Structure formats: C-alpha cells, structure tokens
Amino acid sequence: MLSVVLMAALAAGAQGDVWRDEIAWRGQQAHMSVAKDGHFTLAGPFGTRDIGAQRMRVETASPMFDGLFAMAQEELTQDSVTAIRDGAFDHGQPIPCTCFETGAKWPYVWTRDLSYSIDLGLWQFDPQRSRNGLSFKLSDVRDPSLPQGLYVMQDTGSGGSWPISTDRVVWFLGAQHLLDDKVFADNVYRALNDTLAQDRQYVFDPRLGLYRGETSFLDWREQTYPAWTASNVVFIGQSFALSTNVLHYQALQLAARLAKEHGESANAKRYEEQAASLKKAINARFWRADRGMYMSYIDGDGTPYDTYDLLGTALAITSGVAEGESARIALANYPTWPAGSPVIWPERSDQPIYHNRAIWPFVSAYALRAAREVNDPARIAHELRSIMRGAAMAGSNMENYELLTQATHVEDGKLSGPVVDSPRQLWSVAAYLDMVNEGVFGLTQRGSIEPKLPVSLVPMLFGDRDSITLHTPERSITLRIPRKLQGNLLVTDSIRQHGTETVVTMKAIDQPSLPMHTDAPLYAPAPPDAPTIEKDDRGWRVEADGKVVLYADGQRVGTIDGNTYVAEGVKPPCVSVTRVSEHGMESLHSKTVCGGDPISMGDSWPRSWTASATGRYRVWLRYENNHGSIETGVTAAVKMLAITCGNEAPQSLPIVMPHSVGEQSSSYGVISAKAGDVCRFELEQGFNMSDLSHFAHYTGGKGGIEGPLNDARIGDLIITPATGTP
Numbered sequence: 073m074l075s076v077v078l079m080a081a082l083a084a085g086a087q088g089d090v091w092r093d094e095i096a097w098r099g100q101q102a103h104m105s106v107a108k109d110g111h112f113t114l115a116g117p118f119g120t121r122d123i124g125a126q127r128m129r130v131e132t133a134s135p136m137f138d139g140l141f142a143m144a145q146e147e148l149t150q151d152s153v154t155a156i157r158d159g160a161f162d163h164g165q166p167i168p169c170t171c172f173e174t175g176a177k178w179p180y181v182w183t184r185d186l187s188y189s190i191d192l193g194l195w196q197f198d199p200q201r202s203r204n205g206l207s208f209k210l211s212d213v214r215d216p217s218l219p220q221g222l223y224v225m226q227d228t229g230s231g232g233s234w235p236i237s238t239d240r241v242v243w244f245l246g247a248q249h250l251l252d253d254k255v256f257a258d259n260v261y262r263a264l265n266d267t268l269a270q271d272r273q274y275v276f277d278p279r280l281g282l283y284r285g286e287t288s289f290l291d292w293r294e295q296t297y298p299a300w301t302a303s304n305v306v307f308i309g310q311s312f313a314l315s316t317n318v319l320h321y322q323a324l325q326l327a328a329r330l331a332k333e334h335g336e337s338a339n340a341k342r343y344e345e346q347a348a349s350l351k352k353a354i355n356a357r358f359w360r361a362d363r364g365m366y367m368s369y370i371d372g373d374g375t376p377y378d379t380y381d382l383l384g385t386a387l388a389i390t391s392g393v394a395e396g397e398s399a400r401i402a403l404a405n406y407p408t409w410p411a412g413s414p415v416i417w418p419e420r421s422d423q424p425i426y427h428n429r430a431i432w433p434f435v436s437a438y439a440l441r442a443a444r445e446v447n448d449p450a451r452i453a454h455e456l457r458s459i460m461r462g463a464a465m466a467g468s469n470m471e472n473y474e475l476l477t478q479a480t481h482v483e484d485g486k487l488s489g490p491v492v493d494s495p496r497q498l499w500s501v502a503a504y505l506d507m508v509n510e511g512v513f514g515l516t517q518r519g520s521i522e523p524k525l526p527v528s529l530v531p532m533l534f535g536d537r538d539s540i541t542l543h544t545p546e547r548s549i550t551l552r553i554p555r556k557l558q559g560n561l562l563v564t565d566s567i568r569q570h571g572t573e574t575v576v577t578m579k580a581i582d583q584p585s586l587p588m589h590t591d592a593p594l595y596a597p598a599p600p601d602a603p604t605i606e607k608d609d610r611g612w613r614v615e616a617d618g619k620v621v622l623y624a625d626g627q628r629v630g631t632i633d634g635n636t637y638v639a640e641g642v643k644p645p646c647v648s649v650t651r652v653s654e655h656g657m658e659s660l661h662s663k664t665v666c667g668g669d670p671i672s673m674g675d676s677w678p679r680s681w682t683a684s685a686t687g688r689y690r691v692w693l694r695y696e697n698n699h700g701s702i703e704t705g706v707t708a709a710v711k712m713l714a715i716t717c718g719n720e721a722p723q724s725l726p727i728v729m730p731h732s733v734g735e736q737s738s739s740y741g742v743i744s745a746k747a748g749d750v751c752r753f754e755l756e757q758g759f760n761m762s763d764l765s766h767f768a769h770y771t772g773g774k775g776g777i778e779g780p781l782n783d784a785r786i787g788d789l790i791i792t793p794a795t796g797t798p
Contacts, residue, residue: 184239403439431474690740
C-alpha cells in the first residue's frame with residue numbers, strides 16, 4: 073500500500089525515530105504493547121504500567137501513540153475528584169468539589185492550572201466538572217464597605233498576590249468554551265465585566281497602554297526575574313509581561329463578543345477599542361526587532377529585557393496578537409533543543425531546574441498550536457514528539473522535565489531538579505489529549521476539523537495504512553492520506569460525513585518553513601552590579617564596573633566602558649546596565665538607580681506640595697508590609713492616591729505595597745502639575761485579594777479566616793521629576 077512512501081520517509085530519518093511500539097532516548101527505551109481487549113502495557117526506565125481501555129481511543133500504526141492516549145485519559149480520571157485540599161485552606165481539611173485536582177502532588181484547584189487545562193480541551197471531556205472548578209475560583213466581596221462584584225481570584229503568590237500577579241484573567245480562556253449553560257454563562261459575563269473593570273482601575277497603565285504584573289505561570293521570580301527581586305517584588309508589579317497582556321487582550325475580545333450578544337452595543341464598542349489598542353501596544357512594546365522575537369517582560373518605564381518565554385510567544389500567535397511574518401519569525405527564532413523547547417530562554421546558570429532549564433508539556437502543547445497556526449511542519453512534529461517522549465519515558469504526564477535530558481530529575485548539586493515534578497499533572501494530561509485531538513486529528517476548539525499533519529510523522533502514525541481514526545463516544549474522525557506524498561504537510565483535501573463518522577481525505581503540500589533555532593547559547597551572562605550616578609558641571613555622570621550596556625529612562629544608550637554622561641538637562645535620569653556575552657546575549661538588568669534628590673513629605677494625610685516647574689512627576693510612598701512572606705499570601709497592600717493640583721482635573725494613582733523585607737519604596741505613578749500649583753494628596757482605601765469572600769477559607773496566613781487585611785505602615789510621600797516620555 074504505502075510501502076514506497078514509508079521507505080522514502082524512513083530514508084529521510086533514523087529507523088529509531090519511527091516510534092511504533094518503542095521510543096529510544098539517551099540509552100534507555102520505553103516499550104508499549106497492546107492486548108486484544110484494548111489494554112496496554114508500558115515499560116520503561118520507571119518500571120511497568122498497565123493502562124486500561126478507555127472511552128476514547130485511536131487506531132494508528134503506533135501502539136505507543138495509542139497507548140499514551142489511553143494513559144492520559146486514565147490519568148484524567150485519577151485527577152477527577154469529589155474533594156480537594158491544600159494546607160493553606162481550611163487547615164488542610166477536604167473541601168467538597170466535584171472538579172479536577174491539579175496533580176498527584178497538588179490536590180487543589182489553582183486558577184491558572186485549571187484554566188489552561190480546560191482551554192487545552194478538558195471542557196470536551198467533562199464540561200460539568202470543568203464548570204465546577206472554574207466556579208470554585210469565582211468570589212464575591214466580603215467587605216460591605218467596598219464596591220461589590222463578582223471577581224476571578226488571583227491565587228496566593230509573590231508579595232501577597234494581586235496586583236503583583238495579574239494573570240487571573242486566564243480564567244476566561246477556559247470559561248469561554250462552556251457558555252452553553254445559562255447560569256454559568258451569566259456568571260462569566262458578570263465576572264468578566266467586574267474583573268476587567270477592576271484591572272483597568274488598578275493595573276492598566278495608560279502611558280504605555282499595557283497591563284502591569286507578573287508573567288503568567290512563571291511565578292517563581294528568582295527563576296526568571298533579576299536576582300534582586302528575591303527581596304523586593306515591586307519591580308515585578310510595576311513591570312509588564314507579554315503573556316499577561318495577551319490574556320487581557322483575549323478577555324477583552326470575549327467581553328466584546330458577549331456584550332454584543334447581550335445587546336450592549338456601547339460596551340461592545342468600548343471593549344473592541346480597548347482590545348485593538350492593547351494589541352497595538354503589545355506589538356509596539358514587546359517586539360524586539362534585533363532578535364525577531366517578543367520579549368517576555370519589560371520594565372515599568374518600557375526598558376527592554378533580553379529574555380523570552382515560550383508560553384507568551386505561543387499565546388501571542390494563537391490569539392492573533394502576532395500576525396503574518398512576525399508570528400512565523402517569532403516561533404522560528406525561539407530556540408529549541410533535541411528534547412523539546414524550554415519554557416524560558418536564555419536559562420539562568422545560578423538557578424535550579426524548575427521553570428529554568430525545563431520543558432513543560434502544557435507549554436509545548438501551546439507551542440504546537442502556534443506551529444499549526446503558522447503552518448510550520450517541523451515545529452509541529454518537534455513539539456508533538458517532545459510531549460510523547462516525556463510521557464513514555466516517565467510513565468506519566470509529568471509536570472516538567474529537564475531541558476537537555478528530558479529527565480524527571482538531574483543531579484547537579486544545588487542546581488538539581490526539577491525541584492518539584494508531579495505525576496499526572498492536570499495541564500500535562502490536557503496537553504497530551506490536545507496533542508492527539510487537535511494536533512493530529514485537527515479537532516479545533518471551534519469544533520471544526522482542520523488537520524495539519526507533518527509528512528515526517530506518517531511512518532509512525534500510518535505505517536503501511538492509508539488511514540487512522542479517532543473514536544469518541546459521539547463521533548469518529550478518520551484521516552486518509554494519498555498514495556503520493558509530495559510535500560511536507562498534510563492538510564484537508566475533502567471532507568465527507570457518513571453518519572457519525574467524519575472522513576477527511578488529505579493532500580500533501582509543500583509548506584515553506586523557517587529552520588528551527590537549534591544552536592542558541594544556553595545561558596545568559598550574569599548581570600553586573602548597579603551603576604552609580606552623580607551630577608557635576610558636565611551633567612549626570614554614570615559610572616559602572618567595566619564594559620556594560622547602559623539604559624537610561626527606558627532607552628538603550630549603548631555600550632560604555634567605565635563611565636559616561638547622560639541627560640545633560642535638568643531632570644535626573646534613571647539608569648541600569650547589562651552585560652553582553654560573547655554570543656551577543658544580554659544579561660538581565662542591574663538594579664535601576666536614579667539621580668537627584670527626591671522631595672520627601674511625611675506627617676498626616678492629606679499632604680500638600682507645590683510644583684516648582686510645569687511637567688510630569690513620579691510619585692511613590694515609603695512603606696513596610698510585614699503581613700506575610702514575600703513568597704506568598706493575599707495581603708499586598710493596595711491604595712489609591714487621589715491628587716488635586718490647582719484648578720486642574722483630579723488625578724488618581726494606584727499604589728501597590730507588597731509584602732516587604734523592611735522598609736522599601738512602593739510602586740510609582742506619574743502625575744502632571746503646573747508651576748506654582750499646590751497639589752493635595754489624599755490616600756484612599758483600595759482592594760486586594762483578602763477582600764474576596766473565598767479567602768475566608770484561607771488559613772495559611774493573614775487576611776484569611778480572621779478577616780480582610782489591606783494595610784501597611786506608610787512613611788514618606790516621595791516626589792521627583794519624571795523623565796522619558798513613553
């Protein structure tokens with residue numbers, strides 16, 4: 073039948089790459105056998121695992137592929153529970169919830185884990201359990217003195233949670249698939265309006281047109297952010313992340329669509345305009361032309377960081393934020409290794425393996441989706457094989473793997489890891505299921521069938537067959553391939569419906585694709601110490617230790633060696649430096665230092681200040697928040713600073729004061745004032761996660777069972793001229 077095609081395909085690659093019943097990797101093997109009753113047995117470095125027949129099955133030439141699909145369904149059943157628990161909630165006692173738990177080592181429901189898992193297709197497997205889990209992450213407000221609403225919860229996290237971390241809007245990525253239930257749909261629309269309005273008030277920066285907050289999912293800050301954020305997370309809350317902004321873009325798009333369905337044309341138009349503006353800002357601010365990639369995050373003043381993450385890149389592509397050639401180039405330029413694609417790049421040489429030096433299957437699944445979006449057959453095959461190999465060699469859909477070996481543990485002294493690696497991790501289970509349903513059989517989230525299958529996978533999946541089939545309880549999808557495979561990507565030629573069976577006849581096309589970036593340096597250089605800055609007769613003199621790259625007020629000044637002068641005007645600049653490796657990679661930035669002598673005002677509120685010149689001024693507070701560990705909690709203090717200058721319109725700034733190590737500076741905002749104007753500052757109460765009713769169950773720290781807590785010890789109000797117009 074297809075022997076000629078098979079021989080040609082095998083000639084193009086090694087015999088061991090066929091992956092029918094065995095996968096060989098780094099001197100070890102995993103083997104899959106199948107019994108007549110549909111049971112599978114997987115043997116590998118982990119031992120042996122029996123896998124029962126499942127309600128969905130695939131018929132391909134690869135028992136390995138078919139058996140791992142059954143294993144993912146078996147693990148989804150194991151993750152389907154009637155109660156959850158976490159040591160920080162209800163004193164670790166079981167909480168009734170007919171929902172999905174996060175994994176063998178994480179028997180709870182986390183907003184981002186569940187939402188990404190549902191978006192990766194779990195809504196199709198158990199819609200009611202999916203709704204239940206999502207509903208568990210919604211909450212009203214327990215403080216009657218605050219504005220009421222229905223909000224998505226940001227889980228405990230860096231510096232006391234939201235608004236340091238702001239990716240809770242990922243909830244809508246999952247919820248959008250489950251709107252056929254009217255009660256749930258009504259709650260989705262209410263939570264969408266309330267959550268977006270709250271984020272617009274507290275984390276949207278109108279100067280840059282972006283939403284502030286931590287990268288989505290990459291929430292172990294020392295792994296991905298500068299080392300000095302280990303003791304001060306204000307930078308993270310002030311910065312902007314690609315992934316989190318793309319999630320806000322998708323939430324705004326959903327809000328516009330639902331507003332139209334509710335007959336609210338004015339709201340729909342407002343959301344559409346906000347989404348369009350945000351898309352434009354993301355492309356303007358995060359695209360780094362010299363790399364041909366989207367940066368993972370940038371500083372609060374727009375300073376670019378030479379660091380990248382796969383989830384943010386993939387979401388930018390699948391959401392439509394990245395379009396055309398930019399989307400193709402961004403994915404092609406994102407580095408990869410034989411085992412798979414790292415979730416961050418470049419890696420950190422001083423950090424253990426977890427997000428650093430790691431492959432995460434759920435992120436690989438989004439990268440596979442992105443590869444399908446840009447019709448890149450090599451990348452589709454690469455991510456698919458990475459997901460398969462990891463599950464086969466570990467005997468479970470693990471949380472993560474080490475980048476170079478795809479092992480679940482690598483001994484490397486204090487850098488050993490992955491530090492935590494849970495079996496049957498929910499979003500890894502979802503990744504495998506999505507890789508089969510959409511990645512191979514083309515069953516999209518919209519319900520359409522659009523296979524895009526690399527010809528390189530024909531030997532594994534088809535062997536000498538001319539068709540493969542996905543069987544579900546409701547339908548079956550059969551893919552048929554032509555006798556001649558002249559091209560590198562199989563796509564739909566025709567579709568026929570025979571009762572509940574959909575038969576897709578495919579054709580091979582030659583799809584030009586950019587070569588994968590497989591020769592990137594692994595590590596970024598270590599960042600330099602912070603520079604010093606002083607004013608003399610010539611201007612502002614910046615001095616650094618050796619040859620570094622200087623940035624001032626969000627802009628790259630260039631390479632200096634020792635010292636230079638910047639900003640010879642009156643306003644003091646804020647500067648940081650990076651170090652460049654022999655490969656041209658920049659390190660993360662040093663701490664930022666600013667010139668000049670800020671004005672400090674203490675005493676009671678309100679506080680007054682007279683502007684000496686017309687212009688923009690940066691404003692922040694000195695504070696101490698000792699209500700919890702800098703790693704976790706829900707008591708980041710959030711206030712609103714209300715400002716009235718002369719007869720000008722009132723201005724308002726959100727001020728965030730996360731958990732701190734001693735006294736430090738809060739987040740800052742920028743105001744405008746005219747020379748001679750007396751500005752009056754009032755401090756008003758804001759909102760934090762402890763104000764949500766759900767956190768009455770939080771027993772792992774303050775702001776929980778004992779009541780809401782949104783406070784800090786507040787010191788001086790600091791004002792300095794603002795430089796650099798974003």
